[in-house]
Amino acid sequence: MININRILTIAKKEVIHIKRDRASLVIALILPIFLLLLFGFAVSSDVDNLKLSVYDGSKTVESRELINKLNNSTYLKVYEYVDTPDAVERSLDYGRTKIGVIIPDYFTKKLRKGEATDVQFLIDGSDPYIAKTATSYSSQIVNHYSQLTFSNNINHKNNSSVIKPYNLLLYNPTLESSKFNIPGIIGLILQNITIMLTAFSIVREKEKGTIEQLIMTPISPLELVVGKITPYVFLAFFELDITLILGKIIFGVDIKGSLILLIFLGTIFLTSSLAIGIFISTISNTQLEAMHLSLAYLLPSVILSGFVFPREAMPKIIYFISCFIPLTYFNEILRGIILKGVGIRELLQPIAALMTLIIIIIIVSIKKFKKTLD
Template identity: 65%
Template sequence: MESSKFNIPGVIGLILQNITVILTSFAMVREREKGTIEQLIMTPVTAFELIVGKLIPYTIIGFFDMVIALILGYIIFGVSVKGSIVLLILLGTLFLICSLAMGMLISTVAKTQLQAMQASIALLLPSVLLSGFIFPREAMPQLVYYLSCVLPMTYFLEILRGIIVKGVGISHLISPIVSLLALILIIIAATMKKFSKTLD
């Protein structure tokens, strides 16, 4: 019943999502604004290879932020990981990939950095309000509840609180893991399709 044990896992998820989405949302937009996107188009790399190449450095940054957030959560608030740290890192990496893919999708759609920032905020605010971080999803109206099902943060919060607070294993997290994987595939497919159209 301690608020810190309930909120700190959610804060870790929000930090990961906010940093990665905002950073990657500027990735292709900067190339377009500087005029270097044409040079990338001329290279023999495929759309998938280019997207993965853009995501790798941000994945490392996000992973580093996740470790720092876990350490500070323990030192400052005394929130320790009751479950498997290895499982938490693996599933955290899964969520990082999803967040980075969302940022890259925004980057392929936005024409300017201002548009990318506005789109990122428009995506991140519902994640705070609808994912269950502040309000329990069970108490939400049915339409809002279904809207929250399309947010990756919703499933990662369930994973975070399950591993950190309850200490559950992977068998209890199958549903959010499968949902997160499905969202990753959908977002990456949409990103690659939109990026290929941009190249054309």
């Protein structure tokens, strides 16, 4: 027969344990609220303010009117004007813009003669959802402007479109979702495994009581952190190679750029993930705390890094937060090398941001570990 008093006694004992473990209690109470607010603002499939790179070969009133129509919409915004059509494609290679607009020099001449003319749109197809949205937006705006021009142009003698938009999808012309998802999944897997592995390393030493033995040795905090990371670097390097091979064999995702560059930058990213794991390990007293803190970092990183939802659709404050997640930049690197085939010159910005974050994380981890030893 069940004894209510014994159940209440055990429950009371458990409440006391929960009160004593303040860190886990705070995480359990705050984390759901934090994730709800974060995901509620960040998770959005609406895409607006897509950046445009514009080449205006005509430089006339009509071409400027078309550019203004594109810029004044809620969906597209002119980011830069360039001097050559090739510069438009380079802007997409560097990831500065998602759409390139090329207005030919004969644009206004044909328009004033009542002849059909054209405008070319170069669209970054590495993200199929953004590419489809960009294609739809650009075509709608041009067709609307074309109708206005047709109604005002007395020289036009037929009902065909005055201005024809030609959309050229770059990097992923067939808009296969696997080519967009697989690079992101590779980065996500590597991040999650490395952080979870290292997050428990120092905590395990604390719980077993062996951390005191390490403190008694002449090992410095830097030597201990590097020593803890080193075995996992080789393990993570092996995982990187396996995921790239399986992505090619199973999903047919070819690496268009340099494999050596990808592996080198992948190793740098893995170092950042391992450093984050070490940091979580230094601020945790138990493996349960380490697990909670790991989840508190890993779950937002999935959403904020641009792995699933476009960062362009996020509010500015959420976009700002995403800039402090290494996976954000590694996703850019992965998709840049695998899908676009770009080199190190085009990836200087995400590489610099990633390196900066790594240095900050390692310094903070070492300083925190020194305090732990004290």
